[in-house]
Amino acid sequence: MSLTVEKSGDRVRQMFAQIAPQYDRLNHLLSLNIDKSWRNKTVQAMRSAAKHSLLDVCTGTGDLAAAFATQTNCEKIVATDFCAPMLEIARKKQVRDSIAASRLSYLEADAQELPFDDNSFEAVTVAFGIRNVADTLLGLKEMLRVCKPGGRIGVLEFSKPSWPVLKQFYSGYFRYVLPKIGQTFARNESSAYEYLPQSVSEFPCGEAFMELMRQAGYDSVTQQPMTFGVVTLYLGNKPL
Numbered sequence: 001m002s003l004t005v006e007k008s009g010d011r012v013r014q015m016f017a018q019i020a021p022q023y024d025r026l027n028h029l030l031s032l033n034i035d036k037s038w039r040n041k042t043v044q045a046m047r048s049a050a051k052h053s054l055l056d057v058c059t060g061t062g063d064l065a066a067a068f069a070t071q072t073n074c075e076k077i078v079a080t081d082f083c084a085p086m087l088e089i090a091r092k093k094q095v096r097d098s099i100a101a102s103r104l105s106y107l108e109a110d111a112q113e114l115p116f117d118d119n120s121f122e123a124v125t126v127a128f129g130i131r132n133v134a135d136t137l138l139g140l141k142e143m144l145r146v147c148k149p150g151g152r153i154g155v156l157e158f159s160k161p162s163w164p165v166l167k168q169f170y171s172g173y174f175r176y177v178l179p180k181i182g183q184t185f186a187r188n189e190s191s192a193y194e195y196l197p198q199s200v201s202e203f204p205c206g207e208a209f210m211e212l213m214r215q216a217g218y219d220s221v222t223q224q225p226m227t228f229g230v231v232t233l234y235l236g237n238k239p240l
Helices: 009-030 035-046 063-071 084-096 136-146 164-185 192-202 207-216
Strands: 053-057 076-081 104-108 121-127 147-158 219-226 231-237
Touching: 009 035, 009 084, 035 063, 035 121, 035 147, 035 219, 035 231, 053 063, 053 136, 063 076, 063 084, 063 104, 063 121, 076 084, 084 104, 121 136, 136 147, 136 207, 147 207, 164 192, 207 219, 207 231
Parallel strands: 053 076, 053 121, 076 104, 121 147
Antiparallel strands: 147 231, 219 231
């Protein structure tokens, strides 16, 4: 699926670098703090697969990777992102929360070209990041490549509510309210909080995204809508 929203690697990297200092505060504010619950549910859904090794791509400031480190016994967690300022904040939070570097490590890398061998991790996750990858299908294929056969991949992403009243409210909030709040707290030349609703509205969700996962080679693909479909957790396995 081709998107009209411009999301070249350089543009997206620059945009997130500019809003990095306010990123966490704005995420919690704009989601009414529900984003923490979404990540916790993702951890629970992936817990059985991530016993020894997990890769979290497009990790941003590391909230999902840190949740795995604090809520599971996974021995090795690697988190990647192609935006260095985001990773700087993730590392500071790691020190603050006393998460050992031997369990959780951060690495600057592009999700379209992951610097890992095939079949390296038992589980792979991405939260609110696959939408920002320039080539979505390539990103999905890379996640599958580095996952071990029989391993599980989890994709947490914004979706579109099906309930008409909520769908209308959600659309108005994303299109008019969110950009104004975002720009008030994080003024930047790239208009990050105008990009967000555009990227969400044009990104495939539900069955359309599940079909994209199957096209990338995923097996046993399922979806778990959360908060009336505002976000969805997509799960798939790497074939044996």
